[in-house]
Amino acid sequence: MRSTPVMSTATRSARHGPKLGIIAVVALLVAACGGGASPAPSFPAGSVVVHAKGLAFDETELQVPAGTAFSLAFVNEDGDLHNIAIRTEADGKGDLLFRFDPVASKTIVVTAGPIPKGNYFFLCEIHPSMHGTVFAY
Numbered sequence: 001m002r003s004t005p006v007m008s009t010a011t012r013s014a015r016h017g018p019k020l021g022i023i024a025v026v027a028l029l030v031a032a033c034g035g036g037a038s039p040a041p042s043f044p045a046g047s048v049v050v051h052a053k054g055l056a057f058d059e060t061e062l063q064v065p066a067g068t069a070f071s072l073a074f075v076n077e078d079g080d081l082h083n084i085a086i087r088t089e090a091d092g093k094g095d096l097l098f099r100f101d102p103v104a105s106k107t108i109v110v111t112a113g114p115i116p117k118g119n120y121f122f123l124c125e126i127h128p129s130m131h132g133t134v135f136a137y
Helices: 009-032
Strands: 048-052 061-064 070-076 085-087 096-099 107-112 118-123 131-136
Touching: 048 061
Parallel strands: 048 070, 061 131
Antiparallel strands: 070 107, 085 096, 085 118, 118 131
């Protein structure tokens, strides 16, 4: 019959101590870095914020100040390229009042306008089914 050596607590601690120390340091680093969800982005006060997700805008109506520039925050949650163009007519027709180049999977803040008082249309030029109305007041 073979006997199994009995390991003392001191031997176990010496053997596993470095591993446990590394695990503790990693846990502290994760906790210090937050380890959770990223905080929501902050945008300039009064920004018009539009999200693109699942080939759709989260807003179908935008209210913007007439005759003055404003901040437009665009959050593209898709891997697909999207942009926003504001036109005088629906379906991508009419005069172009504003646009920015398409972006994928990122957040941008741009200065838009000034746009004259009136009702206009916005769309993604790549995916025209993504559209809505702009009310400049």
